[in-house]
Amino acid sequence: MKAYTITRDNLGAWLDALARDYTLIAPVREEETVSLFKPVRGFAEINLGYTNSTVSPKGWLFPQTEEMFFFSTGGGQITLADAQTPGPAVLFGLRPCDIKGILALDPVFNGAYQDCYYQKRRQDTILVGLSCTRVERHCFCTSMGGGPTDGGGADLLLTEMDDGYGIEVLTPRGEELVNRYQQYFDADRENRVIPAREELGKKLAGQFTRNVDTTGVKEFLDQHFELPYWGELARRCLGCGICTYICPTCHCFDIFDQSPDGELGVRSRCWDSCMFSHFTRMAGGHNPRPTQKERVRNRFLHKLKYHRDRYNLDGCVGCGRCVTRCPVNIDIRQIIADLQEVARHD
Amino acid sequence: MKIQENLRETARKLLADGEASLVIGYAPGSEVSRVVPAFISREDEVDRLVWNPLCINNLAKYLLDYRHEPGKVAVVVKGCDSRAINRLLQDNQITREKVIILGIPCPGLINPDLVAARLDPGAQITVAAVSEQDFSLQTEEETFTFTRDEALLKKCRDCEQHTPVIADFMLGEEIPPNDPADPFVAVKTLEELPVEERSAYWDKQFSRCLRCYACRNVCPACTCRECVFDQAEPCWVAKANNLSENTAFHLIRAFHVAGRCVDCGECDRVCPVNIPLSLLNRKILKDIKDLFNVPTPGTSLEELPPLGAFTKSDPDEFM
Numbered sequence: 001m002k003a004y005t006i007t008r009d010n011l012g013a014w015l016d017a018l019a020r021d022y023t024l025i026a027p028v029r030e031e032e033t034v035s036l037f038k039p040v041r042g043f044a045e046i047n048l049g050y051t052n053s054t055v056s057p058k059g060w061l062f063p064q065t066e067e068m069f070f071f072s073t074g075g076g077q078i079t080l081a082d083a084q085t086p087g088p089a090v091l092f093g094l095r096p097c098d099i100k101g102i103l104a105l106d107p108v109f110n111g112a113y114q115d116c117y118y119q120k121r122r123q124d125t126i127l128v129g130l131s132c133t134r135v136e137r138h139c140f141c142t143s144m145g146g147g148p149t150d151g152g153g154a155d156l157l158l159t160e161m162d163d164g165y166g167i168e169v170l171t172p173r174g175e176e177l178v179n180r181y182q183q184y185f186d187a188d189r190e191n192r193v194i195p196a197r198e199e200l201g202k203k204l205a206g207q208f209t210r211n212v213d214t215t216g217v218k219e220f221l222d223q224h225f226e227l228p229y230w231g232e233l234a235r236r237c238l239g240c241g242i243c244t245y246i247c248p249t250c251h252c253f254d255i256f257d258q259s260p261d262g263e264l265g266v267r268s269r270c271w272d273s274c275m276f277s278h279f280t281r282m283a284g285g286h287n288p289r290p291t292q293k294e295r296v297r298n299r300f301l302h303k304l305k306y307h308r309d310r311y312n313l314d315g316c317v318g319c320g321r322c323v324t325r326c327p328v329n330i331d332i333r334q335i336i337a338d339l340q341e342v343a344r345h346d
Numbered sequence: 347m348k349i350q351e352n353l354r355e356t357a358r359k360l361l362a363d364g365e366a367s368l369v370i371g372y373a374p375g376s377e378v379s380r381v382v383p384a385f386i387s388r389e390d391e392v393d394r395l396v397w398n399p400l401c402i403n404n405l406a407k408y409l410l411d412y413r414h415e416p417g418k419v420a421v422v423v424k425g426c427d428s429r430a431i432n433r434l435l436q437d438n439q440i441t442r443e444k445v446i447i448l449g450i451p452c453p454g455l456i457n458p459d460l461v462a463a464r465l466d467p468g469a470q471i472t473v474a475a476v477s478e479q480d481f482s483l484q485t486e487e488e489t490f491t492f493t494r495d496e497a498l499l500k501k502c503r504d505c506e507q508h509t510p511v512i513a514d515f516m517l518g519e520e521i522p523p524n525d526p527a528d529p530f531v532a533v534k535t536l537e538e539l540p541v542e543e544r545s546a547y548w549d550k551q552f553s554r555c556l557r558c559y560a561c562r563n564v565c566p567a568c569t570c571r572e573c574v575f576d577q578a579e580p581c582w583v584a585k586a587n588n589l590s591e592n593t594a595f596h597l598i599r600a601f602h603v604a605g606r607c608v609d610c611g612e613c614d615r616v617c618p619v620n621i622p623l624s625l626l627n628r629k630i631l632k633d634i635k636d637l638f639n640v641p642t643p644g645t646s647l648e649e650l651p652p653l654g655a656f657t658k659s660d661p662d663e664f665m
């Protein structure tokens with residue numbers, strides 16, 4: 001596939017143009033230590049120096065709250081009206097792990113079951129990846145089959161170079177986008193872009209503070225559903241939604257109606273979390289996951305086993321977000337290591 | 347290090363004598379800058395317990411998970427956390443006879459980010475010492491020194507009680523209150539802003555709230571069996587994440603913990619998107635102190651929370 005280069009000045013101009021022509025979603029620095037993906041009006045609002053956003057960018061394709069349709073029940077009739085969809089968008093500056101996160105969501109919403117809401121947003125959104133330039137202390141993407149410059153799944157991949165950025169075209173849709181704004185790009189005549197990215201990848205590969213070995217973990221979990229380990233781990237878990245809400249691959253949701261007068265209303269869906277006690281509570285009060293032990297086990301089985309059973313994909317892309325933010329240091333890297341240990345003593 | 351030894355010895359004895367069935371304390375975490383809440387029920391696990399300037403979690407709330415168990419549970423508390431014990435006792439959430447309080451006079455904690463920035467994440471702290479001027483953390487390889495000025499945790503700068511206000515065993519020497527910084531400086535600065543600016547400030551904060559409820563789940567003042575925010579019927583606050591519902595969430599929570607928030611700072615610490623919750627809760631704390639002239643909730647077991655106490659002489663006719 002083709003590659004181009006773009007100067008820093010032109011990158012700014014290109015992003016301003018993208019913000020005019022599309023809904024542009026890009027990383028924004030909110031506070032000292034918080035960066036989030038948000039719609040922006042132009043380059044000036046974007047922070048490309050971020051390492052990993054606090055909350056994953058999945059929320060653009062699978063919003064925390066998404067209106068599905070409006071209803072009215074006036075005059076004995078039920079009438080439905082579609083909710084608005086945002087239209088063409090560019091999700092810009094995705095780190096490789098988050099692109100993989102989207103690839104992990106695809107078969108859930110866009111596979112055997114077609115979720116029209118996700119599908120529409122996914123179709124309308126061009127993904128522009130951005131190679132990492134730093135490895136954060138909790139990153140472990142290389143242990144989960146990814147890599148800091150491995151942008152597969154995006155339409156375009158940007159990589160920072162000495163004198164600007166290199167751009168690799170990964171899909172025909174990416175090609176179209178570059179063609180539309182070709183005044184900003186230069187052809188990569190000396191074939192510098194791919195070697196520069198590979199070089200960067202090699203340099204970063206040595207910077208991971210902890211490598212995780214998942215060998216045999218899934219096979220062990222296939223055979224062992226009940227483990228005292230889960231009960232021990234769950235004792236300290238707060239049952240909050242942090243780990244699932246910030247994770248690029250978690251995708252549980254709940255559907256609810258809001259109607260001030262019972263006649264006009266909206267049906268929405270909203271992120272939910274398997275770590276919440278209410279998540280599996282049934283109408284009659286029965287809860288098949290009655291304690292935090294079953295909930296914690298579910299989350300990690302989902303990451304390390306169920307997603308692979310269903311889609312042959314890891315349910316964790318090694319972004320390290322839950323490791324950074326869990327208030328009680330429930331660290332999936334440690335859990336993988338512990339499970340190896342439990343398996344050895346089995 | 348004396349404290350850590352005392353802690354292990356006391357825990358060992360409590361478990362050996364059958365006095366306690368469980369000891370809740372701290373153990374090393376998955377990396378050098380973190381500790382984990384540890385639940386020790388066997389004597390041979392006691393040596394996992396640590397005490398060092400990274401022991402930040404308030405462990406008091408875990409007592410709720412064991413309130414129906416037959417045995418007694420021992421829990422490690424610092425000064426700030428100890429107010430939460432009084433809080434839970436006052437609300438009849440726990441019974442005094444069933445808890446054993448292991449109090450640690452705490453000279454202040456270190457900002458874990460600084461530790462993470464300087465120490466190898468895989469290292470183990472072997473000796474930790476805190477002096478008037480600095481923190482020193484010794485690993486197998488090296489000793490690292492951080493000055494208190496650079497490294498003291500924000501909440502420890504205005505610590506009211508270094509020594510726990512309630513304890514069955516005091517595991518170290520009392521540390522007198524040492525002229526803390528004014529905890530309300532940030533509140534006052536915000537109060538002085540024009541109302542539109544204050545409103546814009548909170549809108550910005552609340553709009554990024556994930557409604558993950560970590561702040562609630564960690565809070566020793568949040569103990570309702572069924573929280574309003576989990577109720578679907580009636581629906582007090584909708585599940586929808588938007589500024590209006592998020593604001594409702596924050597204001598309701600702030601008022602629910604008003605007069606019961608012990609100012610332990612945990613909500614502020616756990617928030618994944620760094621919403622300055624202590625600012626919100628301290629605004630109410632400040633108003634309550636101004637109005638009722640009371641100490642920080644949980645400071646004494648006898649002093650009932652002003653919004654929960656009742657006297658016939660209350661001048662308000664409504665009562």
Ligand code: SF4
Pocket residue numbers: 236237238239240241242243244275325326327328329330560
């Ligand atoms: S693992 Fe951590 S982040 Fe996840 S629910 Fe438990 S306490 Fe919260």
Ligand code: SF4
Pocket residue numbers: 243246247248249250303315316317318319320321322323332
């Ligand atoms: S489980 Fe944790 S490390 Fe893995 S993808 Fe989710 S947030 Fe990232």
Ligand code: SF4
Pocket residue numbers: 554555556557558559560561562616617618619620621623
């Ligand atoms: S912890 Fe932070 S993000 Fe989570 S509900 Fe509380 S304020 Fe919101």
Ligand code: SF4
Pocket residue numbers: 561564565566567568603606607608609610611612613614623627
């Ligand atoms: S509101 Fe925050 S500071 Fe107050 S008691 Fe609860 S967790 Fe602690």
Ligand code: SF4
Pocket residue numbers: 562567568569570572573574575598599602603
């Ligand atoms: S905010 Fe109120 S209702 Fe919710 S858990 Fe805390 S005390 Fe209970």
